[in-house]
Amino acid sequence: MSPVTRSGRIAAAIAVATAILVAAPVISIIALALQPAPDVWQHLIDYVLPATLLDTALLLGGVAALSLAIGTGTAWAVSLHEFRGRQILLWLLPLPLSIPTYLAAYVYVDLFEPLGLVHKTLALWLPLQDAVRVLPNLRSLPGAVVVIALVLYPYVYLSARTMFQYQSAEFAEAAKTLGASRWTIFWRISLPMARPALAVGVALVSLETLNDIGASEYLGVRTLTVSVFTTWLNRGSLAGAAQLSCFMLAIVAGLIAIERYGRRNVTTEFSAESPRLTPRTPLTGIKGGCAFAVCLLPVCLGFLVPLLYLAQQSFKRGLFANFDVALWRDAFNSVAFASLATLAALLLGLATILAWRWRPSRLRFVAMNFAQLGYTLPGLVLALGLLAPLLAIDNALNALAGWLGWSLPGLILIGSGAAVVIAYVIRFLAVPTGFIKAGFERIPRDYDDSARAVGAGQTTTMRLIHLPLLRPAMLGAVIVVFVDCLKELPATLLLRPLNVETLATSIYQYASRGSFEEGALAALLIVAASIGPVAWLTRFSDIPSGPA
Template sequence: MPGRDGAALHEAEHDGGEIGADAPDHVPRTAWAHGSIVPRRLLRLPRHPLAWALLAALAALVATPLASLLAIALRGDPELWPHLAAYVLPDAIVTTALLLAGIAVLTSLIGVGTAWLVAVHDFPGRSLMTWLLPLPLAFPTYIVAYVYADTLDTLGPVQGALRWLLGIAVPAGSLLPEPRSLGGAVVIMSLVLYPYVHLAMRASFQGRSAVLIEAARLFGASPWRIARTITLPMARPALAAGLALVLMESLNDIGATEYLGVRTLTLAVFTTWLNRGSLAGAAQIAVVMLIAVAALIALERHARRHRVVAASSADARTCRRVPLTGAAGILALLACLVPVGLGFAVPFGFLLREVLTRGLLVGFDPDLVRHIGSTVMLAGAATVLVLGLGFGGAFAARLIRRRRAGALLGAAGLGYAVPGTVLALGLLGPLVAVDEAIGGVVRAVTGHGAGLLLAGSAAAVVIAYTIRFLAIATGFAQAALTRLPVDLDDAAASVGARPRRVVAAVHLPLTRPALVGAALLVFVDCLKELPATLLLRPLNTETLATYVYQFATRGSFEEGALAALLIVLVGLVPVIRMVRLADDLDPDAPLA
């Protein structure tokens, strides 16, 4: 009976079995499995060995540097760890915890508040604010830190203007809080990172169910009580996801924290490795960072535990926006303008002014052209590799349809949670081991060594980028593929189409927008990546990020303003695309 066979098929798939292995050669396996000639004893589908191999390779690609890092830490000098535990780690852990806590609080306040205003209310300038609020994401945190540290310095233009207004002739001290401090780092980094929370919360608020809100109003609930008991609790998973991204980016940062004098764990790894020449010590600190990353992931998953939010299938209407007029509308506009102005307009204006006043467009450094070429080459190569592996892994997991396949794909995406400094440290061992193996083969054949082919080359940087940003491609691909009914795959297979043909003819055309979005985001993230590039780039090779960093460490950041502006301008492209995606979720219902 077809119904009984379909139920048996469903049951067999959930038990981990595969169906159709005994089908005659002239009958497609899917048709044999799903048609009326299915035997009572359901057998297994092909195991898809290539798909399994790809997923296993992706998981191993991320696991290998982490395993190498643990090995380096365990082989380290046993007398070194007590020194680190006594004199380095306590201060670094406390500073890192305070930095992350401060950034979490401030980004939540800015992100949730602005998202609530633009998603729930309508006020003059709201449409413009929906485009402007995410723009600080185009800035790397280290560039904004350089800008504010220079402009708010005691001898900077802001305090100079204040002294002129107050009639103070000679600087007798700072008139403003010191930006080169823990508090300064919290504020400056939060101004760049709050859009992660804003976009996540905005999407959640825009999807509020009108059914729940209207039911609460019938029982006399005030707007504040509805927000506190319904809207905000339902948006908690979105807040957890946004904060997880914020904290991962904060933990990965090295340029801003170093320039602002904040001694975090990431900076401790960097200085222990390069300045003190202790690879084992750096690895031991990096293991502590991995524990912190694991704790952040666990907290994020715990926050979303057993919290599945589903709209009513009977009435899927979303809430209409509430108009704000008069003083309330003006205050809402000002509340949105402040983070946009401080997080984007001020740094962008500073860079543009420096480029124009210093004549950097006309008399720019000739080496900058070469550095732009290096940046584009490294980012482009990594983007192609990330897209191929990420979308290939997502297609493989869809083909296999097993929980273990999904687990392998999830493991492959954990690289994004690993800070670039830690990743670079863990990659050294495997890269050197591969170089030695290749050198041994070449020496046996030719009698001459091959030298270092991966370690210390551009390939090392590309590999680091691939591991770190693979999660972006897999996330985009999975989100796009979940919108495609599995019946499409089954229909193609029922007429004898091989998986390769299904991917080329069905999946790729339908997931092309996601492919383009992932490519833009990966490319820009590669442009902005600083820690891994600093530690793994070949000698005499600079990217735009390291080029700006070199000027900042010499105290002449303004001379690198053109390179910084180029990074920002390119970064605006994926940010605008993300805004368009978020805007598609905005309800078109007329205002209440």
């Protein structure tokens, strides 16, 4: 254990402050929920909660099931089989992650509404009334399930693929000697062994679905998130919104418990004498073509269709030629907020993990784990929980300025956009913390001991050894956090200063006015900024197959 140093104490103080920062919104939500709101609750119980709870449960269950089916099936196909076009699919299958759920909802409603592109195409072969009748109603719970699952399934795919491609060949070979077919091996061996990864992927999908507000509201699904939004803004009841938020936090806790239950007592051991990986089964002819087509379908629906539609609308409406000055401003705001939040999250995550690395203790372990809990907070709940603490800080600063005889600064945090940055940092702090923690696990502690033996301090060791070795992990964290900040809608929508828009909120405003097509270029910018990072994260995802 390293001796206590000044840099170690500073890192520990930052780690504890970070944990308090993440815990503050939850404490604030609970405090607000303790305030009475009888009038609101009577209305909620009579008219809102029954349908809201049912819709939320059905949406979460439907999206989880469909994402599980798509993600597991595609991961199994590309991990354990070899067919023409497989290498292309390795890059394409994660790309729907670059499409925010609200963008997918806006695009598909435009495509399938009466007089939309799909309707006009069907009208070429069918009478007008028949064309309308065969169109699916996307403004419905089933429509929301399909649209959201098509862009969130990569969470399951990436988790499952990691497990499938590292499965040892000895299990499948033993099953084959007993006469098991390929499907039997999948159901009885591959799938159970991948259960921990599938539980993680489904939990992430469910958390993202619960966080969504743009797609659910636009598609007419009355989820708890939408109810919190309307209770807060339309009915003006912070206490009622906070009490509904506690329901959401209970659901989040349940999802985490289910994810932990899915991974309970599950260990996968590989033989030291036979470390061979499962060889990929060749698929040729019709089987190979069908495998490629089935895997390509979710990519087309979840990524290519929205991307091509946004590009077509941007060209059709001359948005490239007549670049709106307001779009420059919104893009600048998005990049500024995302950049500041990314830098802050990276520094806080690094300090938190360094505090644990340099001198492990119970307090630092708790702080490290608290720092990773922010991602479980839906953006809307996070915004509501931050409102009271940030206003209290602003009021305290104004009181201090008045006591000193200075002019009152006003709402420093709420009015400057700092609230948005703070929300981003809390929500996405788990990403750099997790990346950096994983990076440190690959750095032997012998390096630290050797540096200390030659007289190098902790700061020098960090600068000359840790940071160079952590560069890939930190770069990955920067990319993921920056893109997530660009796409974040609920927290941005509620905490941004007056008359300040980002790309995400600008698109939301266009959709609310029924003119989403006018925001196609802003949407395209978000997607374009996300494609590269998603591809970067998957560039080393394939490993050589074991010998057949």
